[in-house]
Structure formats: C-alpha cells, structure tokens
Amino acid sequence: MDRKDDAGLKKAGLKVTLPRLKILQILESRPEERQHMSAEDVYRALLEAGDDVGLATVYRVLTQFEQAGLVERHNFEGGHSVFELVRGEHHDHMVCVESGRVIEFFDPEIERLQRVIAERHGFSIVGHSMVLYVKPRPVPD
Amino acid sequence: MDRKDDAGLKKAGLKVTLPRLKILQILESRPEERQHMSAEDVYRALLEAGDDVGLATVYRVLTQFEQAGLVERHNFEGGHSVFELVRGEHHDHMVCVESGRVIEFFDPEIERLQRVIAERHGFSIVGHSMVLYVKPRPVPD
DNA sequence: CTAATTGCAAAAGCTTTGCAGCGCA
DNA sequence: TGCGCTGCAAAGCTTTTGCAATTAG
Numbered sequence: 337m338d339r340k341d342d343a344g345l346k347k348a349g350l351k352v353t354l355p356r357l358k359i360l361q362i363l364e365s366r367p368e369e370r371q372h373m374s375a376e377d378v379y380r381a382l383l384e385a386g387d388d389v390g391l392a393t394v395y396r397v398l399t400q401f402e403q404a405g406l407v408e409r410h411n412f413e414g415g416h417s418v419f420e421l422v423r424g425e426h427h428d429h430m431v432c433v434e435s436g437r438v439i440e441f442f443d444p445e446i447e448r449l450q451r452v453i454a455e456r457h458g459f460s461i462v463g464h465s466m467v468l469y470v471k472p473r474p475v476p477d
Numbered sequence: 478m479d480r481k482d483d484a485g486l487k488k489a490g491l492k493v494t495l496p497r498l499k500i501l502q503i504l505e506s507r508p509e510e511r512q513h514m515s516a517e518d519v520y521r522a523l524l525e526a527g528d529d530v531g532l533a534t535v536y537r538v539l540t541q542f543e544q545a546g547l548v549e550r551h552n553f554e555g556g557h558s559v560f561e562l563v564r565g566e567h568h569d570h571m572v573c574v575e576s577g578r579v580i581e582f583f584d585p586e587i588e589r590l591q592r593v594i595a596e597r598h599g600f601s602i603v604g605h606s607m608v609l610y611v612k613p614r615p616v617p618d
Numbered sequence: 619c620t621a622a623t624t625g626c627a628a629a630a631g632c633t634t635t636g637c638a639g640c641g642c643a
Numbered sequence: 644t645g646c647g648c649t650g651c652a653a654a655g656c657t658t659t660t661g662c663a664a665t666t667a668g
Contacts, residue, residue, distance in 0.1 A: 351622060351667055375658080390625045395658060397623095411552050413606075415633085416657055430595060433603050441594055449587050450609055454571060457582070459611035462574050465554075466607040468591055470600035492642060494648060516633080531650045536633060556658085557632060 348404030355389045358382055359397050363407070363421040372410070372418040372429075372438045412467060428466040489545030496530045499523055500538050504548070504562040513551070513559040513570075513579045553608060569607040 341360050345352050362381045366373070373381070379394045398419050401407035408420050412431060428446075430439040446466070454461045482501050486493050503522045507514070514522070516535050523530045539560050542548035549561050553572060569587075571580040587607070595602045 353623065353667070355624070388625095392626075392659075393624055399659095411554055413552055430598065430600065432600065439598055439600075441598070443590055443594055446587055446590050449584055449590075453582055453584055454609055454611050455614065457571065457580055457611075458614055458616070459571065459573065459580075459609075460614045461609055462612050463610045464608060465610075467605060468595055468600075468602055469604045469606075470595050470598075471603050473596065473599055473601045492647065494642070496649070529650095533634075533651075534649055537649085540634095 344406060348401075348406060350400060350404065354387075355393050356397050356400075358385070358387045358389060359394065359401075360406075363419070366421075368440070369437065371420045372412075373420075374416050374418050376416070378419070410465065410467075413469070428468075430468040430470050433469050433471055485547060489542075489547060491541060491545065495528075496534050497538050497541075499526070499528045499530060500535065500542075501547075504560070507562075509581070510578065512561045513553075514561075515557050515559050517557070519560070551606065551608075554610070569609075571609040571611050573612065574610050575612055 341357055341364075342352050344360065345356055350356060359378060359382070362378055362385070363371070363373070375391065375394050375398055378398065379389070379391045382389045382394070398407060398409070402409050402419070406422060408422055409417050410420065410429070411417055412429075425442065426447075427440040427442040430441060431437070432439070450464060451461055482498055482505075483493050485501065486497055491497060500519060500523070503519055503526070504512070504514070516532065516539055519539065520530070520532045520535045523535070539548060539550070543550050543560070547563060549563055551559050551561065551570070553559060553570075566583065567588075568581040568583040571582060572578070573580070591605060592602055
C-alpha cells in the first residue's frame with residue numbers, strides 16, 4: 337500500500353516524505369461521504385493519528401497535491417477550502433444545508449450543455465464548479 | 478430614482494441612510510458586465526465618487542442587502558466574495574480565466590436536470606452555484 | 619552531500635466586531 | 644428624542660511566507 341503511495345508521489349515529482357505519505361493516507365482512508373476535508377480537518381486527523389505535522393505543512397502539501405492533480409480544491413460557501421482526493425472521473429457536488437453531507441454526482445447531459453453554452457459565447461471550458469445546495473425532501477407517506 | 482431606492486430599502490426594513498443609498502446606486506449604475514464587485518471594489522468606487530464610507534460599513538451593508546435579497550454573494554475562486562445586484566431572474570456565471578470577465582447565462586434545461594438529480598437523491602434544491610471557468614476559443618478564420 | 623522539505627512563528631489578506639458618537643424617523 | 648447606523652481600530656479566520664534546522668535521494 338505504501339508502494340502505491342510512493343509511486344503516486346514520485347510520479348508527481350515530489351519527494352516521498354513522512355508528512356506527504358501521512359496526508360495521502362488520511363485522504364485515502366476516508367469513506368467517500370467523508371472525503372471533503374478542510375486543511376484543518378486533515379491537520380486534526382494527523383494529530384489524532386499521532387503524527388506531528390505542522391498546519392503550514394498541511395497547507396503546503398495539499399497545494400502541491402492539487403498542482404500535481406492528486407487532489408481537488410473546492411470553495412464551497414463558508415470561507416474555507418475543502419480538499420478531495422481525485423479518484424477517477426470528474427463529478428459535481430450536492431451539499432445538504434442541514435447535515436453538511438456532501439453527495440457526488442455526474443450528469444453527462446449537463447456537462448454537454450455546459451460546453452455548448454461556453455462555445456455559443458466563443459469560449460471553451462477550462463474547468464467548472466457546480467454545487468447544488470439541497471435539503472432533504474419530505475417523503476410522502 | 479432615489480424614490481425607487483428609498484422604497485427598496487424600506488421594504489427591506491432598513492433605514493434609508495446615505496451609505497446605503499450610495500452603495501445601492503453604485504451597484505445600479507454598473508453595466509451588466511461589471512456587476513460583480515468585491516467589497517473592496519465598492520469601497521473604492523465610493524471613494525472615487527467622493528463619498529466617505531468606511532470599509533466595515535460596506536461589508537455590513539452588503540451583508541444586509543444580501544439578507545434582504547437585494548444582492549447576491551458569490552464565492553468565485555480566489556478567496557474573496559463578489560456581490561451582484563439582484564435584477565430579475567436567476568442566472569449562472571462564466572468567468573474568463575484570462576480577462577476575469579464575467580458572463581451571465583441561463584439554461585432552463587440545466588436547471589431542470591439539476592432539480593431532477595436532486596430529487597433522485599431525495600433532496601430538493603435550496604440554491605445552487607454554477608461557474609464555468611473558460612478561455613477564449615481561437616476563432617477559425 | 620545538497621537540494622528539497624519541514625516547523626514555527628510571524629505576516630498577510632479578507633471579513634467581522636466593539637464601542638463611542640452621529641443621524642434618521 | 645431614541646434607537647439604529649456609522650467609523651475607526653482592533654480582533655478573527657483562513658492561508659501564506661521567511662528562515663533555520665532536518666531529511667530524502
């Protein structure tokens with residue numbers, strides 16, 4: 337398992353250091369519904385795991401991971417950024433305003449329409465962010 | 478014209494004060510492509526207009542306007558918030574990564590798909606943000 | 619060995635808040 | 644007149660940076 341992490345880091349041109357490995361493992365060990373962590377979240381997770389890594393290093397490493405394409409940074413509402421391991425193809429997010437839960441989804445038709453719209457205005461898409469803020473729908477019984 | 482602004486403020490339960498009127502007018506006087514202003518932008522526009530309003534007041538007023546539904550706050554990438562006068566129906570945004578220009582658009586089909594997706598997951602949409610980051614498409618000559 | 623990396627603390631934005639004085643209704 | 648509003652300066656947050664010490668390759 338460390339093998340895989342080593343490879344990922346090296347491919348990104350990053351030295352394999354303890355803080356970087358630990359942070360990668362924290363992210364990997366998270367279940368999908370808890371994937372979205374702030375720098376502070378990662379920092380606390382490290383402390384809880386007994387690994388003493390400075391908060392500044394957490395920020396630096398997450399930023400490096402982002403540039404290396406290992407991680408995505410999102411700016412949901414509320415001031416701070418959240419990070420998410422890139423595990424496969426692109427997806428968008430739904431955030432429950434009551435529980436804070438984050439659900440991922442992907443809709444090819446929306447993706448297509450986005451490209452069409454950008455083209456219609458003479459642009460091509462470099463990236464996009466789409467976040468739906470939702471609340472549980474009362475289930476009719 | 479002040480009449481209209483007065484009414485808007487009163488309806489929002491806000492006293493009609495000079496700073497609030499001035500800020501409202503700054504926003505109203507902006508062409509559509511320049512609608513998206515940071516608090517700092519608004520602050521500078523006020524100074525340039527010779528109106529001495531504190532930055533803290535700008536923040537307070539914009540926040541009040543947001544809560545009153547007169548203004549929308551967006552968190553585009555890059556740390557700070559931008560504010561936009563609510564002039565009518567909802568729309569989404571396209572931000573040119575080269576020029577910083579913001580283009581507004583609306584696509585009923587995307588809106589519909591968003592609702593369908595939320596429902597499929599047992600939620601209803603409270604709000605959403607969709608930002609396409611784009612670059613000019615080389616025009617074939 | 620040498621350059622990259624880390625930790626700490628300090629600094630840097632952006633935004634909010636406390637408080638005394640001013641102004642609208 | 645009275646409560647709400649404003650300005651200023653100070654505090655709060657998240658994030659970044661400078662620098663000496665440490666570590667990977």
